[in-house]
Amino acid sequence: MDDDRPDVLLTGLLFYDLVLTGLGKPPTPGEEIWTDGMGCGPGGIANLAVATARFGLRTSLATVFGDDYYGAYCRDVLAGQEGVDLSLSRTADGWHTPVTVSLAHGHDRALVTHGQEPPYSQDVLMGDPPESRTALVHIEAEPREWLAKAAANGTLIYADVGWDPTQQWSRDLLDQLALCHAFLPNETEAMAYTRTDSAVAALGTLSELVPVAVVTRGGEGAVAVDQTTGEYAEVPALDVDVLDATGAGDVFGASFVAASLGGWPLTERLRFAVLSAGLSVGHHGGGLAAPGWYGVERWWRSLTDPGLKKAYGFLADRIPADVGPPVHHAPVTPPARLH
Numbered sequence: 041m042d043d044d045r046p047d048v049l050l051t052g053l054l055f056y057d058l059v060l061t062g063l064g065k066p067p068t069p070g071e072e073i074w075t076d077g078m079g080c081g082p083g084g085i086a087n088l089a090v091a092t093a094r095f096g097l098r099t100s101l102a103t104v105f106g107d108d109y110y111g112a113y114c115r116d117v118l119a120g121q122e123g124v125d126l127s128l129s130r131t132a133d134g135w136h137t138p139v140t141v142s143l144a145h146g147h148d149r150a151l152v153t154h155g156q157e158p159p160y161s162q163d164v165l166m167g168d169p170p171e172s173r174t175a176l177v178h179i180e181a182e183p184r185e186w187l188a189k190a191a192a193n194g195t196l197i198y199a200d201v202g203w204d205p206t207q208q209w210s211r212d213l214l215d216q217l218a219l220c221h222a223f224l225p226n227e228t229e230a231m232a233y234t235r236t237d238s239a240v241a242a243l244g245t246l247s248e249l250v251p252v253a254v255v256t257r258g259g260e261g262a263v264a265v266d267q268t269t270g271e272y273a274e275v276p277a278l279d280v281d282v283l284d285a286t287g288a289g290d291v292f293g294a295s296f297v298a299a300s301l302g303g304w305p306l307t308e309r310l311r312f313a314v315l316s317a318g319l320s321v322g323h324h325g326g327g328l329a330a331p332g333w334y335g336v337e338r339w340w341r342s343l344t345d346p347g348l349k350k351a352y353g354f355l356a357d358r359i360p361a362d363v364g365p366p367v368h369h370a371p372v373t374p375p376a377r378l379h
């Protein structure tokens with residue numbers, strides 16, 4: 041194996057996220073609501089970049105930064121604070137970084153975004169993509185050319201998918217799974233694309249299309265099949281208080297990849313991803329809420345529940361000796377000066 045390869049290759053749209061939490065109720069037109077909490081930080085594809093980097097994975101990100109304060113701040117956090125490789129990324133003159141306001145309420149959130157399409161496409165940013173151990177990809181209706189190139193050079197593609205605003209849920213999108221090693225939709229997406237009525241039924245259909253299929257079920261946990269090892273796993277979610285669910289799915293995916301690169305059994309991979317996502321929803325924002333090894337180790341050391349200690353006993357042998365420094369969570373406001 042070429043040790044110089046990135047562990048994870050990423051590309052996609054970056055946002056500056058402003059997250060408001062503690063809403064007593066959803067806002068209505070003409071009404072002002074004061075919130076209990078606020079956080080900010082890089083969002084969008086940055087959620088995956090931060091989450092993977094915090095597990096010690098060499099992470100290469102191809103994205104576009106605006107030539108504005110938000111872009112400079114996000115670049116500083118990703119490269120300077122989190123150690124993400126941005127050599128494939130570009131700063132676009134005269135283009136502003138998209139900004140998203142996330143209103144977290146209950147176990148979900150509403151998003152309001154201001155922005156425009158970036159001047160460089162994913163295919164332009166990637167060109168001939170570098171060889172990487174894995175790539176985490178958000179597949180869309182229109183296939184990306186770089187994806188086939190990456191799969192051809194031996195990169196294992198881990199894919200997810202988003203909500204279809206047309207609600208047509210075209211099965212043509214599933215054709216792209218022929219390029220993928222793993223597919224990790226949530227149960228709503230999985231059932232819609234497979235025309236099934238349960239997460240388990242959807243998993244059965246998806247397992248015929250991709251070697252590793254995972255269906256996340258929110259508060260019900262997750263189910264998965266790995267055809268390469270013949271494993272099936274179903275794990276419950278953790279009982280956690282949800283402050284902000286932004287980016288929890290990205291943290292799940294990043295954690296699953298980290299465990300997969302470690303060669304863990306499927307049940308351990310799935311429990312680890314559920315744990316990491318569960319730990320992330322207790323903090324503001326997406327990527328900056330990711331626990332990394334530091335957060336996982338703190339949780340494990342503080343654990344007293346005998347059932348959880350047994351279920352997660354594998355962590356005793358998985359957590360590295362050096363878990364790194366404390367992670368930086370989303371600040372209430374960005375620092376006044378950039379490094």
